[in-house]
Amino acid sequence: MSSNSIARLSIFQPGINCAAVELADxxxxxxxxxxxxxxxxxxxxxxxxxxxxxxxxxxxxxxxxxxxxxxxxxxxxxxxxxxxxxxxxxxxxxxxxxxxxxxxxxxxxxxxxxxxxxxxxxxxxxxxxxxxxxxxxxxxxxxxxxxxxxxxxxxxxxxxxxxxxxxxxxxxxxxxxxxxxxxxxxxxxxxxxxxxxxxxxxxxxxxxxxxxxxxxxxxxxxxxxxxxFESVTVAIARTRGEFRDVQSIRENEALFLDMIATAKNFVYVENQYFASRTIAAAIARRLKEEDPPEFVVIMPQTADGWLEQVAMDTARSQLVAMLATTDAHQRFRIYHPFTEGGTPVYVHAKLMIVDDRIIRIGSSNMNNRSLGFDSECDVAIDASANSGQSIETKISEIRAGLIAEHLNTPIEEVHRLLLGKGKMIAAIETLRGTGRSLRPFEQEDNDELAAYVASQNLLDPVGEDQQQCESLSGSRRLHRRIWDKIKK
Missing domain, CATH: 3.30.870.10 (Endonuclease Chain A)
Structure with a gap:
C-alpha cells in the first residue's frame, strides 16, 4: 500500500504529522x-x-x-x-x-x-x-x-x-x-x-x-x-530542533494536534508532563463544543526533581486552571496512580489512545521541549488504515488493561463499566478507591494562579511579539520560584 493511499484512509500525512508510514509484520x-x-x-x-x-x-x-x-x-x-x-x-x-x-x-x-x-x-x-x-x-x-x-x-x-x-x-x-x-x-x-x-x-x-x-x-x-498486531501500517513521527544545517522537525506536535482534533468520544493519555500551551489550546477548543470528547490524563503526582517540579508542575497548574474555564461539561480529568501503601507511582509513559482507533507510543512528552526542541521518535497505528482487522478491539483491551492496572481492578470489571456507561471518567470514579488506585489531580488555589488565568485567553492566537513577552515574563516567574526554592 502506498503512502498516498494510506494517508487518504487515516490521519497520517507523511511530511506533515509523520516521517513515513510503513508496514510492520x-x-x-x-x-x-x-x-x-x-x-x-x-x-x-x-x-x-x-x-x-x-x-x-x-x-x-x-x-x-x-x-x-x-x-x-x-x-x-x-x-x-x-x-x-x-x-x-x-x-x-x-x-x-x-x-x-x-x-x-x-x-x-x-x-x-x-x-x-x-x-x-x-x-x-x-x-x-x-x-x-x-x-x-x-x-x-x-x-x-x-x-x-x-x-x-x-x-x-x-x-x-x-x-x-x-x-x-x-x-x-x-x-x-x-x-x-x-x-x-x-x-x-x-x-x-x-x-x-x-x-x-x-x-x-x-x-x-x-x-x-x-x-x-x-x-x-x-x-x-x-x-x-500483525501486518499493520505504522506511522513514525519525529521531533528535531533546528541546529546548524539541520532543519527543525515538528511532526510529533502535528500528530498530537491531529489526534486531538479527530477524537469523537475520548482521548486517553499517559504522559510524564502536561505543560504544552499548544496542546492545552487544542483540548480547550474541543471542550467548548456542545458534546465534547472526554480527556483522561494519567501522569505523576509531581515531576521528577525539584527543578522540573518548579517548571513543569507550575505549567500544569496554570493550564489546568485555564482549561477549567472551558470545561462546562466536566470532560477533562487528570489522575495520579498510587501503590497500596500510598506511594506515588512515577508515570514516565508517553501514550495516547483516541477512540480505541489510534494508538501512539514513543518518547514525546506533552511539553514544549518534546514538540520542537529535543529529538524524539513516536510510532502510531490507525485502525482506519488497516480495515478488516480487529485492531480497535485490541486497542480497547490495551486501554482497559492500563486502567485496570492503575485501579488494581480486574480487567473484566473495567471492560464492563466502559461498555456499560461508555464514559471513562464515570468508570474510573466508580472503581477508584483507597490504597493502590488512581487519585484525582488537586489544583492549587491561590491568588497568583487566579490572576494568571484571568490574564490569559487560551483560545486566542499568540503572535510572535506576544510569545516573546510571555517567554520573558515566564522566565522571570521561573527564576523567582527557583530562587525561593534555593533559599529554603
Whole structure:
C-alpha cells in the first residue's frame, strides 16, 4: 500500500504529522520495565549481525532481570559478543547525559574500553541545539526488529505491573530502593523497523560523520509471546530542533494536534508532563463544543526533581486552571496512580489512545521541549488504515488493561463499566478507591494562579511579539520560584 493511499484512509500525512508510514509484520505493546527488559533480552539473544542502541541514558551496571539480577548489562553484552563473532554493537548516547557516568563507579572504565573496541562502538551525540537533549529511546536489531518508546536501558526503569510497595527487586545497581515506575514501549518488526534503522543511521552519521554499516534484514519476530498486531501500517513521527544545517522537525506536535482534533468520544493519555500551551489550546477548543470528547490524563503526582517540579508542575497548574474555564461539561480529568501503601507511582509513559482507533507510543512528552526542541521518535497505528482487522478491539483491551492496572481492578470489571456507561471518567470514579488506585489531580488555589488565568485567553492566537513577552515574563516567574526554592 502506498503512502498516498494510506494517508487518504487515516490521519497520517507523511511530511506533515509523520516521517513515513510503513508496514510492520508484527507489533507488540510492552507495558512496564519487567516485560520490556525480558523482551529486549530475548531479542538481543537472537541478534545475528548488528544491534543499535539510541538513548537519552545508558547504564551498563543494570541487570535486565531486575535490580538484583545476577548478570549486569555489561556482562550480558560481553557474552553476546563472545557467543557471536559476527555481531557488532553500536551505542549512541546523549552527550550531556554522559556526565552521569562519572558518578557510576567503574562504569567509566567500561566505557573507555568500549570506545577502543572494533566490535562495540559507543559515541556521545552533541549534535543538538544548546540546552536540548537527545530523548529518543530506540533499539534496532539486524535492521528489521526494533523497540521504540519511553524506556531507556538504564537504572530506575525496571518495575512490574503490580508496582509493589518496597519491591526488593526494584533497586539501583548500588542496592538503593527505587520509586515505583510506570512506562511503555512498542516492539515491531518488518519494514517499519527498517525505517527506524534508517533514522538511527542518520543520527549516527550526524554524530560521527559516518553512517551505520548497512545490514541485510535478517531479523524476524524473535519474541516467544504472540504479537498484538500483525501486518499493520505504522506511522513514525519525529521531533528535531533546528541546529546548524539541520532543519527543525515538528511532526510529533502535528500528530498530537491531529489526534486531538479527530477524537469523537475520548482521548486517553499517559504522559510524564502536561505543560504544552499548544496542546492545552487544542483540548480547550474541543471542550467548548456542545458534546465534547472526554480527556483522561494519567501522569505523576509531581515531576521528577525539584527543578522540573518548579517548571513543569507550575505549567500544569496554570493550564489546568485555564482549561477549567472551558470545561462546562466536566470532560477533562487528570489522575495520579498510587501503590497500596500510598506511594506515588512515577508515570514516565508517553501514550495516547483516541477512540480505541489510534494508538501512539514513543518518547514525546506533552511539553514544549518534546514538540520542537529535543529529538524524539513516536510510532502510531490507525485502525482506519488497516480495515478488516480487529485492531480497535485490541486497542480497547490495551486501554482497559492500563486502567485496570492503575485501579488494581480486574480487567473484566473495567471492560464492563466502559461498555456499560461508555464514559471513562464515570468508570474510573466508580472503581477508584483507597490504597493502590488512581487519585484525582488537586489544583492549587491561590491568588497568583487566579490572576494568571484571568490574564490569559487560551483560545486566542499568540503572535510572535506576544510569545516573546510571555517567554520573558515566564522566565522571570521561573527564576523567582527557583530562587525561593534555593533559599529554603
Amino acid at each position: 508484527h507489533v507488540s505493546v510492552i507495558i512496564d520495565g519487567e516485560e520490556y527488559f525480558a523482551d529486549l533480552q530475548e531479542a538481543l539473544l537472537a541478534a545475528k549481525h548488528q544491534v543499535v542502541f539510541i538513548g537519552w541514558d545508558f547504564d551498563t551496571r543494570v541487570s535486565l532481570q531486575g535490580g538484583n539480577g545476577s548478570e549486569s548489562l555489561r556482562a550480558f553484552i560481553v557474552r553476546l559478543l563472545k557467543r557471536n563473532k559476527t555481531l557488532r554493537i553500536y551505542i549512541l548516547k546523549w552527550n550531556f547525559g554522559a556526565l552521569k557516568i562519572l558518578l557510576r563507579g567503574r562504569m567509566i572504565f567500561t566505557i573507555v574500553r568500549w570506545m577502543f573496541s572494533n566490535r562495540l562502538r559507543i559515541k556521545f551525540d552533541g549534535m543538538h541545539p544548546i540546552g536540548a537533549s537527545h530523548h529518543q529511546k530506540l533499539v534496532i536489531i539486524d535492521g528489521g526488529m526494533a523497540f521504540c518508546g519511553g524506556i531507556d536501558v538504564t537504572s530506575g526503569r525496571w518495575d512490574t505491573r503490580e508496582h509493589l510497595e518496597n519491591d526488593p527487586r526494584r533497586v539501583s545497581p548500588d542496592g538503593e530502593p527505587l520509586e515505583p515506575w510506570h512506562d511503555i514501549s512498542m516492539a515491531l518488526s518488518g519494514p517499519a523497523a527498517s525505517r527506524l534503522h534508517d533514522l538511527a543511521s542518520e543520527r549516527w552519521e550526524r554524530a560521527t560523520g559516518k553512517p551505520l554499516p548497512t545490514v541485510e534484514n535478517a531479523a524476524h519476530w524473535s519474541l516467544r509471546k504472540p504479537s498484538d
